[in-house]
Amino acid sequence: MPISKGSQVFPRAEYLRRLAAVKEKMTQRNVDAIVVTEHAHITYLTGSTARSYNRRGLVVLARQEQPTFILRWMDVPAAFQETFLDRDKVVGYSDEFMLDPSKDGYDAVIDFLLDAGLAKDGIGLEIGNLTADAVEKFKGRLPESRIVNFSDVITSIRTIKSDLELAVMREAAAITDAGILRAAEVISPGMREPDAIAEIVGTLVRGANGKAGTWIAAPFLCASPRIGTAHVTWSDDVLRQGSQINLEIAGVRHGYTVPICRTYSIGKPSDRLLRIHDAQLAGLEAGLSLVRAGAIIGDVAQAIHRATERLGFKKRSRPGYGIGIDWTERTLSLQEGNLSVLKPNMTFHMHLGSWVEDDFGYVISESIRVTESGVETLTKAPRQLFVL
């Protein structure tokens, strides 16, 4: 029996609006079809969030309203159920494409392009996201096509959020905040790090306000003696009186990921910790005070760096990046020298994390939205060093 559509996150009109923006770029670049392969882009254009471990492509044809999603046969029911696509726009390929070492899912995509009569047309590929062998395969099997690099085109369109997207991001932000507060509730001396993580992740999945987390973004918990490390998850160790915990977590709704960092101290914080908190908080607030539509991104970054330096700490990494589906939007970088202009409804993770020495660091951050007149802070957890 056919499976029914699931409840859709966004109305069909929202996806068609996004596709129209993509097609405008296709017209500008004179391509008749694009093959979308980046997971976040597929989510953006269809609502699909299922991950596949097999090659697949979403083919957008300039002349058709709906794209066609080509993927392994077993992933077809989920792709139909999750997305707004009609049943005939979800096309499965057989395991022949997996078991024959000379073939893979991109051959099924190329077969579709050839069947659609596009052998001599302009075709956009997300080359930055494709392995060398995949690019060779497309070029080899479409020798008369004009291949155009479409790598960051959809990423750039995604940077401006619609009101519907912002509503989902606020739901995710509430989940993020709940995780931060849960950590403050449960962390205590003698607790194993994994037990803290289990409580935090449980909260991130259960969600907030009746809206569940729909994915688990791996949390980072760097506790003493690892407070100078970045991008590690957690260890088998036990938290102790005097431990510092640098926590970075994110709530996720339907792909939209809203991160936050907060630092916790079990017992009285050291003077050094209090001083870096003051410096990083000053940087964060200096940045927030400058955010508004029309501001230069590099100026915001510069204000953040200067404010932390005035209080004696040099932050070495950029103070933020664009956020949306799957955490980072790589085309938006909050960094000095970036002359791009902030636009309404861009969203950022303004990240005041500093890894000062091998054995010392501190993190605080907010996820924010740019408004016409200033800033909306999506995350609302207390902006403090949590002393437990």
Add this chain to the structure above:
Amino acid sequence: MPISKGSQVFPRAEYLRRLAAVKEKMTQRNVDAIVVTEHAHITYLTGSTARSYNRRGLVVLARQEQPTFILRWMDVPAAFQETFLDRDKVVGYSDEFMLDPSKDGYDAVIDFLLDAGLAKDGIGLEIGNLTADAVEKFKGRLPESRIVNFSDVITSIRTIKSDLELAVMREAAAITDAGILRAAEVISPGMREPDAIAEIVGTLVRGANGKAGTWIAAPFLCASPRIGTAHVTWSDDVLRQGSQINLEIAGVRHGYTVPICRTYSIGKPSDRLLRIHDAQLAGLEAGLSLVRAGAIIGDVAQAIHRATERLGFKKRSRPGYGIGIDWTERTLSLQEGNLSVLKPNMTFHMHLGSWVEDDFGYVISESIRVTESGVETLTKAPRQLFVL
């Protein structure tokens, strides 16, 4: 202050043994250096499990005992803390390589190769794991080097596990089993899917026998009406009397990932569900009975397919794949026609999942080890259809 080494998962000798096997392949292929970029391979050769979102490379030189790990400066303390590498073998690159759009971490790796005097030597790259632009960068900046594709070399070495690795996989398997039993305990009519996931994931993180889960592999929970879908995580829906739940989870210890599938029925299972359980179980047991060192992989797969077909169900997908660090070892495929021979201490996920129709499917599986005389089943949860 420098950070201290963390407790090491494996003794130094174990990493040197793995490196020796890699260097033997380097000698066979006449390369002086390889650049390891696949996350699982870096874990295998050093013990590092931290994920970085910036390009990095582990350079193995034929002439040096230890490899050199080149990565973003903020990831250096974790790389030193987690691994057996000496401090001078962990080399950070500055954010200059991130902020300048013409550069990235691979430029730092190439600078290292050039400084090491390798401009005219044979260099192995994991090309299957590199984007087209990365391969171009290596070839462009090392025009006189002989670039050799080293894509699946380390993957193949990884397929035979040492006793030390198997001990860690057994710890992970115990966590997996605990997750399956926790699901049987908590799932009940009226429960939201995310609340079930929170309990299951909490167990996977807290671990078993005092050994915590060290990473969260995203669980798949496909419940009615989505029991014909694959690779979706969970929905906002509520589980009901009569719901079927197809669950695929994995415990993880230090990267080693041991998956399992079990199916649950809230209330009396349908005849169709009982029949497919019998068929898939027969397939699983037929497969297990043939596993032993020296058996042909394709024969095992064929026995599985024939056993399920005798009971009226045709399984369309391959019945398994190699497992180890980061879930799948792509060079081992349990599929018909595969003429490779099973070797002692290969490990597989023997996967009897069937997606029969858009609205019906069933899953049962075991993670196993090949022994000289037969099979060790790593996962030990009851091999049953759980009726709740």
